[in-house]
Amino acid sequence: MHPELSIQHAPWLSRLRSALRLLIIVLSGAVVVFLVHTLEIFRGNTYLDLRKGELPMTWPARTNLIPTLILFAIAAANFLASVSTLALSFTRSFRRPIRSRDLYRIVAGSFGVLSWGAALAAFTLLDKASKASLGRYACSNKNVMSNGRYQYRTVCEEQGVAFYLAIGAASAELLTLMTLAVSAYLSVKQRTPHLKSDHDRKASTSVGIPGRYP
Numbered sequence: 001m002h003p004e005l006s007i008q009h010a011p012w013l014s015r016l017r018s019a020l021r022l023l024i025i026v027l028s029g030a031v032v033v034f035l036v037h038t039l040e041i042f043r044g045n046t047y048l049d050l051r052k053g054e055l056p057m058t059w060p061a062r063t064n065l066i067p068t069l070i071l072f073a074i075a076a077a078n079f080l081a082s083v084s085t086l087a088l089s090f091t092r093s094f095r096r097p098i099r100s101r102d103l104y105r106i107v108a109g110s111f112g113v114l115s116w117g118a119a120l121a122a123f124t125l126l127d128k129a130s131k132a133s134l135g136r137y138a139c140s141n142k143n144v145m146s147n148g149r150y151q152y153r154t155v156c157e158e159q160g161v162a163f164y165l166a167i168g169a170a171s172a173e174l175l176t177l178m179t180l181a182v183s184a185y186l187s188v189k190q191r192t193p194h195l196k197s198d199h200d201r202k203a204s205t206s207v208g209i210p211g212r213y214p
Helices: 011-044 066-088 098-129 134-140 149-207
Strands: none
Touching (some): 011 066, 011 149, 066 134, 134 149
């Protein structure tokens, strides 16, 4: 039997990785849903009826949507990537040699972690740098007596929830990458004795065992 076929990863690593991948799908999908809802509020609720003492709901003429769009794009990309990885893990990875499969997964996982980190950093820095960013403006006006104060409050809260969910998804992606690294290490560690035994067997066959023949 080929040595690569006899290598068995720790089953708990595989189960943990599948659970983490499902968690990433749930968290990244939730980020997408929350951010889409905040964008819908921004686009829609601008013509609400005024009540006594209320000011009309307004958004800046050039509301900065870049922080929201960056986080949305990365969350959507990671959601699709996680769904694809989970689906293809039963087919393509089975046909791929173990060494190249582990390398491919580690590279893809590293890219996922870096993309989440870049998105979170960009969202935080750009949101703080612009008073007209969607989240910051909504949080600044959530207590103003306007006909849209509840919409402001909703946008502010959902932007914050999406940010923390993204941190959770990034953490799960990092843990997934760590399990991949452990699996790759175990593969190399378990393959080494097989390679040594094959080498010793070939050497003994070619040289011969001393004293067996006259």
